[in-house]
Amino acid sequence: MFIEAKQINKVYFDKNNKPNTVLKDIDLSIQKGEFVSILGPSGCGKSTLLSMIAGLVSSTSGEIIVDGKKVVKPGKDRGMVFQQAALFPWMNVTENVMFPLRKEMSKKEGLERAQHFLKMVQLSNYPSHYPHELSGGMQQRVSIARSLAMDPAVLLMDEPFGALDEQTRSRLHGQLEEIWIDTKKTIVFVTHSISESIKLSDRIIVMGTRPGTILTDITVDIPRPREQHRQQIAALEEQIMGLLKTEIDKVIDEEQAYEAGS
Ligand SMILES: Nc1ncnc2c1ncn2[C@@H]1O[C@H](COP(=O)(O)OP(=O)(O)OP(=O)(O)O)[C@@H](O)[C@H]1O
Numbered sequence: 001m002f003i004e005a006k007q008i009n010k011v012y013f014d015k016n017n018k019p020n021t022v023l024k025d026i027d028l029s030i031q032k033g034e035f036v037s038i039l040g041p042s043g044c045g046k047s048t049l050l051s052m053i054a055g056l057v058s059s060t061s062g063e064i065i066v067d068g069k070k071v072v073k074p075g076k077d078r079g080m081v082f083q084q085a086a087l088f089p090w091m092n093v094t095e096n097v098m099f100p101l102r103k104e105m106s107k108k109e110g111l112e113r114a115q116h117f118l119k120m121v122q123l124s125n126y127p128s129h130y131p132h133e134l135s136g137g138m139q140q141r142v143s144i145a146r147s148l149a150m151d152p153a154v155l156l157m158d159e160p161f162g163a164l165d166e167q168t169r170s171r172l173h174g175q176l177e178e179i180w181i182d183t184k185k186t187i188v189f190v191t192h193s194i195s196e197s198i199k200l201s202d203r204i205i206v207m208g209t210r211p212g213t214i215l216t217d218i219t220v221d222i223p224r225p226r227e228q229h230r231q232q233i234a235a236l237e238e239q240i241m242g243l244l245k246t247e248i249d250k251v252i253d254e255e256q257a258y259e260a261g262s
């Protein structure tokens, strides 16, 4: 197995030293080249789990293995894309994509690489633009190009299109799907959009909350491109909606109980 999470637990302690179990007994296996979504309500621990695969957050117990090696810190084999593109405002598009490559290769090679990946995300016409001159969707594409340019085996994406309008999001879905098919990357994609997860992934890991656990692991057996298979999409959407409703009700009940008690 390419990525493996084994019995992951994560406990945070608040200022009164009260434990908050965020992830409980998470077991997860992802094959090389798979596109896997992690779907669940806000606060269920999706970003925490993804950050652990990235090596940015440590677990309280359990371990994560990527390509046979235990994850202890971030590495070049794992690229991360966040909800907001974290670009350097004083660098133009090309310079932003080249920046992480500066120690890996010559400037000429870095430039060629940057151009290649900017083409892939359809930004060839904006090499000298600065981030503030780009739309949110374009900035996000620069940040995807920057991650891809490092040629990581795994692309970790935390709600990368969450801040974008519906049409831009839909266009980027198509582009990401093409990039995935072209580059054969393993993609772990965090979202709380059911339709996004169905549109993109081979598998959907549905998480429940308080504490964060894996409720089900669904294989999306709908041929690509998926848009044409409306009925199958709708049926799966309904199935997942049912699962998540119980979880969301749980959170609302707890919040109401908290408010009533305070
Ligand atoms: N550094 C931290 N210290 C304490 N608690 C934290 C920390 N990071 C996350 N948490 C808690 O862990 C839980 C899970 O957070 P996480 O960000 O992983 O959720 P999420 O599923 O990504 O939510 P969202 O969909 O809103 O992004 C939350 O209850 C959060 O308050």
Ligand SMILES: [Mg+2]
Binding pocket: 046, 047, 048, 158
């Ligand atoms: Mg999150």
